[in-house]
Amino acid sequence: MKIPRLSHHRGSMIDASLPMGHHLRVGFGRGSSKIPWDSPTLRVVFASTLLAPLGIALISPGLSVIQAEFSLTDAETSLILSSYFVTGIVLSPFIGALEDRVGRRAVLIPSLLLFSLTGAAIAYAPSYEVALALRIVQGTGAAGIFISTVTLIGDVFDGVQRTAVLGANTAVLSTGAAIFPIVGGLLAATSWNAPFLVYLLGIPVALLAYVALDEPSVEHHPRSLGSFREVFVALSLRESLLLYGSAFMIEILLFGAVFTAIPFQLSAEFDVRPVQIGLTVTAALIASAVAASQAGTLAKYISDEAIIISGFACAGAGLLFAWQAGSPALVGVASAVFGAGWGLVLPSIDDEVSEFVPVEFRAEALSLRNSTTFLGRTLAPILFTALAPFWGYRLLLLVAGVVGFASGLLGWILSRWNSNGD
Template identity: 55%
Template sequence: MASESDGQGRLPTGIPWSSPTVRVVLLSTVLAPLGVPLISPALPTIRDVLALTDAQASLLVDRVGRRRVLIPSLFAFSLLGAAVALGPPYWVVLAVRVVQGTAAAALFITTVTLIGDTFEGVRRNTVLGVNVAVLSAGAAVYPLVGGALAAVSWNAPFAVYLVGLPVAVLAYRVLPEPAGERERRSVSYLRNVVSALPAREAAALYGSAFLIELLLFGAALTAVPFLLDGTYDLPAVLIGAVVTLTEVASVVTSALNGGFSRRVSNHGIIAAGFGIVGGGLVAAWWAPTLGVLVAATAALGAGWGTVLPSLDAGVSEGVETRFRAGALSFRNSTTFLGRALGPWLFTTLVVGRGYRPLLLVAGGCALAFVPVVLLLGRRG
């Protein structure tokens, strides 16, 4: 773990751009959003060319120690994705995407774990913040790339996955294998992971991971687009631009996390993020004009970018190194549970009520969670 001081007992706080670990982690992170945003714009074309139903096409975005996981995952993610560019039958494409999704999940977990292993204190928050910024930037750009390539051929976007191969080679050459990585993954290990965080910490951090993704995917990525269409009759391209704005806002706030952590605890930052999200949801409910609704949507992305780096920093700080990967895996599981439930929950509850009242209720839930996070984060 990087614990070098500046000669006065203080840990460094800047971004160590010269670190091979930082370079590999950020390059791996920028690949992770390729799994869905790159392919989503191509789904209508894939549906038409392969004579699929909408439901069948949508299945192509469903997804099912550190160094030894990251490197094979990079190779698998790249080669499997690029294989679809050869134009195999639909069932082969679907099978490949299932396996590729497993590799993508490994990328999400191992990159954050490597940061937690290598850095500590404010520098850990700083690097985690930049990592989330890179993730959000990729998610904002890839739909444009995927849409442009899909105009050439339905399978052209899949060739982009080959960019992961040089990253895998770089990781193999420069990435160290942290001490303690060979902890056996047994039932007793899982029990230790479950108990690695105190109950209050686990409730605050895992609960935050679930709720922030539930609100983001349910409101910003589902309810708001329907509201933009139904109320303002915006075309799909402009709705996409508004959604992209949430990613841009998250890039800004996540990149600032290191500066925030110099003055505020991780729990305080998480609480502030929920406050921003809650305010954005209430503003989206109230929004008398399109401009106000767009600004409120940007606030949702800003809140998400505020919360996520401090979530990962909190989990990393709260567990021993040998249990960190397992604890972050649990964090990732709660994240994807929230992502899966959000769109379904919001579209189910909206029947007969409209989206604006639902946004108000969601905003109230986010604001109510602010004191919960602060209370659970209190020491003693």
């Protein structure tokens, strides 16, 4: 007989033996969603998170310029994006285990420096192969930043406030990603390598973390990767499928459709320049920032699972609209609808993982989320550019929209799955 698990979540009691999305809430709607903007930890987290979009959003508008510089095919050009995530897929669990052993601060600061220095070095890469190698190393630093920032939020904040802070963190991520395509497009118009010099901004952020960031009072224990079994003990099969599966699929759609298919489609079908492509991508990311900033408010009234399902519905609708769009402006509107969905999904996933996994294993649990996220980001550009010669980018947007709705439906089925059947 399975004993119902009770968890304090968003200031209320949840009977986890009930299907997800049907949690019994006591004190429904209670809890403060106020964000402590004066927190030094939060300032470091937000500054670090703001760097994350530099990895892709800064480079995406200039893909055609990089392609021309090195005489690349579409598939080869897409590796500039996907190679950035290769090491994160494999090394994220090790980074998470290291972080739970030595602390968040000891991982974040070196990750910021590695991200910054290797990224800037790409500007001086003598060949395409060297640029790819540097992108792979840079991705290791990016993985450390992603894991450390979200884990710090889970350590320091709780309940509705944690949901609100995670939403604000995603909003910061999206705001940076909304600005950087414009910056990247402008810089790429001057030279292919100019955008990569922006990565030097990571150095002052690392100095800020060194001066201002205190290590959270979390007990660290020496242990091996075998401790990951504790993560899967804490998360049921249903929760693991819903949370990690959602993280994988929403990134497949974002990086395959919005960051790869739409830029190539706008360039080929509408002869749109890099700056205009950047504006279209920006529409998605502004909408994402707005949606994510409301995560704390939504979490007072509906479950994380319901927010995730709603986010996929928005994502699917946006991609279907992009399939039918007959002008760059309408593609921008469609991208904004998708972006709102993405902004709802990501903080809700991280909130659920942070809630159900004990604090001493939190970095490992979130590192697994990071691995699935990076896997989606790596496969998406390769998958979409490989299928494009046969289907075309417009048909790919139709398929992606259908997949978005199907993912939401699967999430709803998982949310109805009684935990007694796990």
